[in-house]
Amino acid sequence: MSTASCDVRNVVLVGHTGAGKTALVDRLLATAGPPERQNGDHQLAHTSYVGHADPDHRPSRSVSLTLCSLSHRGLTINLLDTPGYPDFVGELRAGLRAADAALFVVSAVDGVDGATGLLWTECAEVGMPRAIAITHLDHARADFTAAVEECQRAFGTGVLPAWLPHRATGGGMRLTGLLTGRIVDYGRGGRRETTAESGRSDVRHAAARAALVEGIIAESEDETLLDRYLSGADPDLDLLLADLEKAVAHGTFFPVLPVGLLTDQGAGHDNGERGPARAGGFGSDELLDLFVQGFPAPAEHPLPALTRPDGSACDPGTGDPTGPLVAEVVKTTTDPYVGRMSVVRVFSGTLRPDDPVHVSGHGRAAAGHADHDDDERVGALSRPYGSVLHSVPDCPAGGICVVTKLGTAETGDTLSSLDDPRHLPAWTMPEPLLPIAIRARGRADEDRLSTALSRLAVEDPTLRVVQDPETSQLVLWSMGEAHAEVVLERLAQRYGATVDRVPTVIPLRETLRAPARGLGRQVKQSGGHGQYAVCQIEVEPLPPGSGFEFVDEVVGGAIPRSFIPSVEKGIRAQMAQGVRAGHPLTDLRVRLVDGKSHSVDSSDMAFQIAGGLALRDAARSSGVVVLEPVLAVDVSVPDEFVGTVVSDLSTRRGRVVGMDPVPPAPGSASSFAATRTVVHAEVPESEMSRYAIELRSLSHGTGSFHREPHGYEPMPPQLADALSG
Ligand SMILES: Nc1nc2c(ncn2[C@@H]2O[C@H](COP(=O)(O)OP(=O)(O)OP(=O)(O)O)[C@@H](O)[C@H]2O)c(=O)[nH]1
Ligand SMILES: [Mg+2]
The missing domain is CATH 3.30.70.240 (Alpha-Beta Plaits)
Incomplete structure (x- = not known):
């Protein structure tokens, strides 16, 4: 990789499911063209959950964060494609953690949904630079201006188009750069830039341009720009462009771009060359230019607060490739061809293969394992382009790479150098709140299940696996049905463990309906060693949450002192077993008031049994709730x-x-x-x-x-x- 951090852009694509994020990545891949193949490159499996799998082999909606590194104008652009479906919000969180800027992909047909609106607010709170790509413009109901207005209503101030689309004669699309006046035709002949003079400036264009210029000037720190504008002079284009880029990078201005994602059916296959095959799409070059010019270099992204392993604060560093190593595992998965792969974002220092690193242990702690930090050696580094992993010699600060065969580090772990260990703050992930009880189908499945589940749970911070102590059920807590389905599919495909879903058991309890007396008699004196224990109890229900109280009120030695605990033990055992449908009893006060014993035949066991019988007798007469x-x-x-x-x-x-x-x-x-x-x-x-x-x-x-x-x-x-x- 060896690119300085100013030569990288890390962009996460977010938005409603079906908005066209994955299709847009396809287009951007075709636009930027494939990098040179190198020795040591690896093909990923078609079912890859890291690389950008080809369209024929991926699920119709994304279920996983994917990374795609492409080059444009000499810069590396790391695209993080997130799933829009809410079940996969954990993947979205990981994408946001690794990125420095977000592209909101909005369908001109479906508009902005509530979850996307909330995400915008969240990005605003941390000042993340954002831009908007409008898709589905080929749809009959689509209207770019209406889509922009909807984004303005939903997202607030600072949202303005940077390019306007017009349907060109001949069926192609013409984009007009509002500020620059540049005109780009996307037609059967591919992408063609025309001079401003040949373009047509209409009323819509003029109004949009004026709004854009005013918007930039309002955000500008350069007062000469405002003075010139107020005095009626045409503002300097270069200054305006520079200010626009600054405002985008500072997260105060959000350009909207139209993009077309259709591949042209008649144009044959795209061989990575620019030309006819791209005729169905438009706007991808303009979008890549925006990433390069408007989105900030990673070094502009302040490093999060860091701590030492003992919790004490340490200086955050500057995100310098020569500084101390601070990197984070944002995703872990397993590819059938390549094995374990971890997507790692480097915030400071340089990650190199074979370097020993300190692993924070955040990942295991989040999955409920004892928090332990550990060390390990970094494996080979690469960058995915489509479904090919390209080897890279190192990954300096600002970069994102795939590390293969990390054994200890899990999703959420910080990697740092052994002699200068540093931890990024632990992730806060949404809680998995959908319980699904599962049971292994056969013996072989059962043997594989617990290892497989604990592996999956450390890879995915939004998955929790709990063996319920009360019901003994194995419960998967996930974000939703689709998430659970993906987990079950991975269990079967990756680990060969097939499970069945079973109804979740709600652990019920019981208590007595009213105060009652109970008599327990365990008397067997015919032949052999006898048993003799009689006890009389008075039971009353207590307020919810009181638990169990046992009061010894036996007087005059009717039950020898040594057998009183036996009665209590017997009652407790019966409570745990339940008296009716097997639900444990709770919230009771039991007073042991009287009893009888025998000098030879009484025993600990006899009194335990009598205690249980007495409780059952009381329950019979009072009834249970x-x-x-x-x-x-x-x-x-x-x-x-x-x-x-x-x-x-x-x-x-x-x-x-x-x-x-x-x-x-x-x-x-x-x-x-x-x-x-x-x-x-x-x-x-x-x-x-x-x-x-x-x-x-x-x-x-x-x-x-x-x-x-x-x-x-x-x-x-x-x-x-x-x-x-
Ligand atoms: N006609 C048309 N179809 C589009 C456009 N953008 C996306 N599509 C299609 O819409 C469908 C969904 O697009 P995706 O790219 O998978 O959507 P996504 O945003 O990745 O969805 P999730 O992965 O579920 O978040 C695919 O069949 C795309 O080919 C567009 O601009 N025009
Ligand atoms: Mg997708």
Whole structure:
């Protein structure tokens, strides 16, 4: 690689599923042309989850972050293509972590959805430079001006077109650079730049240009520009362009570009040469130029706060290739041909093959393993171009590369040098909130399952695997159905472990309906060693969450002291076993009030049995109440959805216990930066198993929630009866 960090641009493509991100990467690949093949290059498998697989071999919607490194005007452009489907938000987060700028891909037909709006707000909060590519302009309903207006409404100020598309005679597309007046024709003959004079400037063009110039001047720090403009003189084009680029790089101005992604059916195959095959597409050169000229070099991106392994602060460094090594694993996956591959973003220093590195241990800690840092040696480095991995000798600060065969480092780990270990802040990932219980299909599957699942969980920070101690079920917590499907498919394909989905068991409990007396008699005195234990208890239900209380009220030695703990033990064992449908009992006070013993035949075991019998006797006379687990749930939604969320929670037998407004972050102009409200509620767990999916549709993708155990509460009798058949 050996390119200085100013020669790199790291751009993440984000937006609604189906907007055309992956198709756009295809176009940009065809535009930039393939790099020279080298010794040591590797072909990736068609099912690759890192490289940009060819269209015939990839799923119709992306399920994984892919990296594609191409060159344009002598610079390396690392494109990070993210999945737009909300289940794969973890991949999106990883892409944002590795990039210095974001391209929002918006379909002129579908517009901006809520989740994209929120993402814009989030990028605004961290000042990430952004641009917008409008796709699907070939659609009959598509209108570029209307699409720009929708982006302006959704994203706020600073959103203005940089190029305008016009349908050219002959079926091609003509793009007019608003500031420069450059005119580019995309037609059957390929891309052809025309001089300004031959272009036509209409009213729409003039108005858009004036808006753009005013927008740049408003953002400009150069007062002479404003003075000239106010005095009626035409502003200097070079100054305007320089200011435009500065404003884009500073994240205060967001150019909109039209792009056409169709491949021209009649033009034959693209051989990497510029020409007829590209006739169906347009705008890709202009977009690549924007990346090069407008988007910032990695060195302009301030390094995040760093710490030492002991947690003490250390200076953040300057992102210099000769400085201390700070790199991060943003993604880990396994390719059937190449083996384990890690996508690594280098923030400072230079990553070289064979260098020993310190691994922070963040990745394993996030997956629930004991946090341990460790060292390992860096393997071969490469950059994916399409589905080919091109070897590179090193990766200096600012670069992103693929490292093969890292054994210890996982997604989220910081790599640094052994003698100067540094940690980037740990990732915060959205919680996986969709539980799916699974069971291995056969013995062989079972043997492979636990290793396979723990591997997948460390690779994917939005996946959690839990063996529920109460129900003994193996539960996959994922971001949604599609995410779970991908995980199950990888389990089968990569590890040969086939599993079946089984209904998730909600761990119920029981308590006694009312105070009751119970008598336990374990008396067997015929033949051999006898058993003799009698105990009398009085049981009363306690408020939810009280647990178990045992009170010894035996007087006069009716039960010898040494057997009192035996009675308690027997009662506890019976509580764990349950008395009716096998649900454990809880929230009881048991008073041992009387009993009888025998000098020879009484034993610890006899009193344990008698204790259990006494509890069952009490339960028989009082009846039991089924208790179900209740969750404390915090749902965060924009204000407009509060009503919907509250009424939906009530259909789930939920109780709203409070609401807190959350003001928008300062400086956010997007219409999606509306005030949000957090609704606090207590909801039975059984009603929440699919809430991850249902809240998404209720709130048009803008809601999020957090859940934690709150306790147990009586279940409505009709539901409890239905459960016990
Ligand atoms: N006609 C037309 N089709 C397009 C255009 N852009 C994308 N498509 C098609 O729309 C479909 C979805 O495009 P993708 O590029 O896979 O969409 P994506 O944004 O990557 O979607 P996710 O991976 O799910 O986030 C594909 O069949 C594309 O060929 C366009 O500008 N015009
Ligand atoms: Mg895609």
